[in-house]
Amino acid sequence: MGMKRATSPKGRRRFEPLHLAGWLFADMLLVLALVAMGDQADPLAAKPDRPSASPSPSPSPSATPKKPKPKPKPKGPRAVVRTPVKVAINARAGDKDAILRGLRRVTERYAGRQAAFVLTFGRHPDPGGGGAYAHDVNALLEKARPDMFRGATTRDFWKGGASSGHADIEIYFYTY
Numbered sequence: 001m002g003m004k005r006a007t008s009p010k011g012r013r014r015f016e017p018l019h020l021a022g023w024l025f026a027d028m029l030l031v032l033a034l035v036a037m038g039d040q041a042d043p044l045a046a047k048p049d050r051p052s053a054s055p056s057p058s059p060s061p062s063a064t065p066k067k068p069k070p071k072p073k074p075k076g077p078r079a080v081v082r083t084p085v086k087v088a089i090n091a092r093a094g095d096k097d098a099i100l101r102g103l104r105r106v107t108e109r110y111a112g113r114q115a116a117f118v119l120t121f122g123r124h125p126d127p128g129g130g131g132a133y134a135h136d137v138n139a140l141l142e143k144a145r146p147d148m149f150r151g152a153t154t155r156d157f158w159k160g161g162a163s164s165g166h167a168d169i170e171i172y173f174y175t176y
Contacts, residue, residue, distance in 0.1 A: 074176050080116045084170035092165045093124075093133050096140060103137070103144035106169075111145070113173045115152040121159035123166040130158030137167045 089102030118141060122133030134156035141149040159168060 078174045078176060081173050081175055084119070084172050085110060087169050087171065088167065089137070089169070090166050093129070093136065096136075099137055099140050100144050103140060107145050107148060107171075110148065110171070110173070113148060115141075115149050116172050116174050117153040117155070118149065118172070119155050119157060119170040121157045121168040121170075122164075123159045123161035123168070124164040125160070125162060127158040127160075129164060130160070131156050133164065134158070134167060137169070 087106035089099065089106055091098035091102045118138065120134040120138050122130035122135075122137065124130035124133055138154035138156055141152065141154065
């Protein structure tokens with residue numbers, strides 16, 4: 001004689017909290033696995049130097065000071081700096097030379113760095129015009145600074161405003 005299942009008056013099985021135990025166990029296992037993976041060290045990170053077996057001799061007072069060793073190059077994947085560099089340009093829409101000059105001027109101090117992605121907000125009274133202006137600015141980024149913007153992902157946005165010909169640019173650089 002088996003156990004009789006509880007049913008509702010219409011013949012459907014009634015919900016029992018015990019049915020959720022399996023799902024709860026699976027969800028908890030997933031959370032624990034994610035926490036364990038997040039706690040792992042970066043496998044590609046540089047390993048610290050091993051200390052030598054013999055102690056180094058102490059420097060004599062008359063010895064010349066040693067030159068500092070250059071910093072080792074980072075190993076492993078590059079990361080993106082969380083806070084963007086915010087710059088702005090003012091140039092009439094359609095005037096590519098003025099946009100290029102503005103981009104070169106505002107990015108000059110960041111030469112030598114490489115952008116991961118760029119968000120450009122074109123100011124214009126209507127969304128179509130602002131998005132088009134932002135697109136024009138983003139299309140000229142690589143021409144303005146090839147080493148900085150080559151391969152960078154760009155996104156065009158509209159920023160409402162009474163005037164046009166203004167772009168606010170947020171540049172997210174790689175860490176190295």
